[in-house]
Amino acid sequence: MAFAHTTVLRDPTAAAVAAGVRAALAVDRRGSPAGAVADCTLGGGGHSEALLLALHDLPEVSVVGLDRDPQALAAATVRLAGFGSRFRAVHGRFGDLPGLLPGALLGVVADLGVSSPQFDDADRGFSFRADGPLDMRMxxxxxxxxxxxxxxxxxxxxxxxxxxxxxxxxxxxxxxxxxxxxxxxxxxxxxxxxxxxxxxxxxxxxxxxxxxxxxxxxxxNDEAAELERLLDDVPDRLAPGAALAVITFHSGEDRAVKHAFAQRARTDAFEVRERRGVVADGAEVAANVRARSARLRVLWRRTEFDLTRRSANIDDGENE
Ligand SMILES: C[S@@+](CC[C@H](N)C(=O)[O-])C[C@H]1O[C@@H](n2cnc3c(N)ncnc32)[C@H](O)[C@@H]1O
Structure with a gap:
């Protein structure tokens, strides 16, 4: 079966994470900018592809695509073969990201939930539109x-x-x-x-x-615990300037992300720029019904420069 999944909120997600990569590289004054972006939910490879294209002028930056579904890894590996060593696929859960991909991260994407091929293949047991075993394992x-x-x-x-x-x-x-x-x-x-x-x-x-x-x-699939581990572990691993972008598809997940990001943004080290998150526009929803319930939230790790500017603004405010 061909692996066909329409990527949700592709452009805003890639734009945010790519901007984070550029900010993180600008901070790295030691001139050793090589590093990886993690696509925690590789699926058909749509977000990885968008990121690799957005970062085409930075060949030293690679994307590591993680998925727990071997079929997704195989399909995305074929799709992204043209990017050579800039892309690598890894089988695993994003809750295990620290062990699978140690070191600082230049950016992270997590597009939660199932992919269309998982849903459409009756043998996987996710859908009741066609009969299949009660399996549901990603x-x-x-x-x-x-x-x-x-x-x-x-x-x-x-x-x-x-x-x-x-x-x-x-x-x-x-x-x-x-x-x-x-x-x-x-x-x-x-x-x-x-x-x-x-x-x-x-x-x-x-x-x-x-x-x-x-x-x-x-x-x-223990999805709530997986998300909790991601939200606990990843922010501190972002390089200064880098972004963590999470796309959710139901209210419980979105609440968890919103709450975790708000907690982080109470400290000086992180910020949330679009408080309500980003949702798909009418054209995207018309083209892809899955986009209707999607919400993108982005957490940014502040750089020293952000922190200095912020404290200067606070001082200015206090002196007025
Ligand atoms: C919505 S799809 C991602 C689609 C992808 N962004 C694209 O544009 O093609 C979600 C994917 O994440 C994978 N996934 C979900 N939870 C995961 C987890 N905890 N660890 C690793 N992969 C996970 C699923 O197997 C599925 O392939």
Whole structure:
């Protein structure tokens, strides 16, 4: 199957991270500017490609693309082969970034969630539009599938998962229905979705199984913990001037990013320039429905120059 994923917020993401790379290199007065940008969610390679093009005049800067999905790595490696040694693909989780890519980072991109090919391939078990196994692993080489987890989960724990990751309010009742139908043989994606549609509230425009599937996917892939590790570890590893750009697709994720960035920006070392983040314009949403719920937030590590300018501004303000 061809790997087709339309990159969301491609230009603003690449522009922010490339500006951060240039600021970081300008700070490096020792004249040793070589370094790497990490694309934590390589997918089809769209953001990596945009970055490599935006930084074409800086051949000493490379992009390391990380993904936990071997299919994504293979496809992006083919797509980006023309960039030679400026691009390298690494199999792994971005929660393990410090071990996988030690040292200071000239910039970081994380475009969260699943890629279209993961969603479109019924055998991966992410979607209920076509029937497939209840798998949902981004990395099919390791870890429990959704079915493995459902085999042994307690009702209360599943309810927590549905509440936290699917924003499902009556989560105990929904968890009971999921476990009941699963145990009665609804153990594939389309079958489970069909049973949920028959028993859950159908008054909303969303398919009743949508939030349940989102919650199961986030649980299977430990996405909340992965994001937390990224937000904890990466800011301090940014070179002065560099940017961390994160694109989220649902409110829980966006809240976590907004909160973590705001905490960092309370210190002098970091800043957030666009407080509300950046969303896709009408043309992008018309061309790609996935862009509708995307929000880009960027955290910048301040340079000494930023800090001096900032304290001069504060002094000026105080003297007025
Ligand atoms: C939305 S897609 C990225 C698309 C990419 N930016 C592009 O333009 O083609 C998200 C990708 O991140 C990967 N991914 C999600 N969570 C990950 C994690 N914790 N560590 C590594 N890769 C992850 C998924 O396997 C998927 O391929």
């Amino acid at each position: 990395d099919p080489t390791r870890g429990p599938t959704a079915a493995d987890l459902l085999d042994s989960v307690r009702l209360e724990d599943l309810a927590d998962v549905l509440f936290q990751y699917g924003d499902i309010r009556r989560s105990i009742g929904t968890a009971r229905i999921v476990l009941d139908e699963y145990s009665k043989g609804a153990n594939t994606t389309a079958r489970l979705a069909e049973r949920l549609a028959a028993r859950l509230d159908r008054s909303r425009s969303l398919h009743p199984a949508t939030q349940v599937f989102q919650a199961l996917r986030i649980w299977v």
